[in-house]
Amino acid sequence: MDAIQAVLTRRSIRKYTGEPVTDEQLETLLRAAMAAPSAANKQPWHFVVVREAGLREAFTEFHPHAGMLREAPIGILVCGDTELELGDGYWIQDCSAATENLLIAAHAIGLGAVWCGITPRAERVAQTKALFGLPDNVIPLGIIAVGHPAEEKGPGERYQAERVHQDRW
């Protein structure tokens, strides 16, 4: 798929067929994520690939907007490592760029995905860390549900000219 088309037509996909995501597709997604820029090129990220149905179900029990994880064959937990980042929370920007790369790549190869936020909600962060056994220095940014789309959406039409300013506010 063309890159501009992929960026402009990517949408949050929350319904999936039962078809599995292949290891090759998964590696494409993870390579895309890790190709992101990061502050001082620190690459302070980790990815937990969640396939176990029990783990996906347990996540939905404390996250109010993650019900689609029950049907998605894979969840990818995107985490930042405060011992690897440049400092002061730059990891949030770094891991957000990695997440966006992953979402674009999923759409480009015919998959559907949605980003479910964890940070900055302290309770969700604590419950996620407990569920997946994350060390103290590893903080979950969000989890991305990935599968083969069972819904179609047109482009988002989000452009707002009034959000563009010239030289000064």
Added chain:
Amino acid sequence: MDAIQAVLTRRSIRKYTGEPVTDEQLETLLRAAMAAPSAANKQPWHFVVVREAGLREAFTEFHPHAGMLREAPIGILVCGDTELELGDGYWIQDCSAATENLLIAAHAIGLGAVWCGITPRAERVAQTKALFGLPDNVIPLGIIAVGHPAEEKGPGERYQAERVHQDRW
């Protein structure tokens, strides 16, 4: 350009020819940015397109890593609006996704760009707000220098298999 190729081969470009960025190219970049996902689809972003040489120069006087803005024909200041965001600083993730979209789009149409961080550095935030006259509720995430590339870089080769975990840490 193919979407996966664009994501995998995008690099930070800090040297530019004197060729200007056209209005059409600029609109492609801004449309890409605003196509990003955001928490609860709040789209809490603003973009200040900086062309004035005096403003670009003034920015480099307080930002230690933005010297390339002197040569770049355009800087795009990406800002979050705390009155529009879902809350609690989600705008940082939203605006980081928008920034990454813009960087991918720039690369895909043959331009070169680099993301210079402002948030979370409090002094840089304050100086940027003063220079561009940003209201209290509008916070600069970073500035993206954009131009026609005068340097070539191969893919970043950032994939690290050890950063991928299966089901649990």
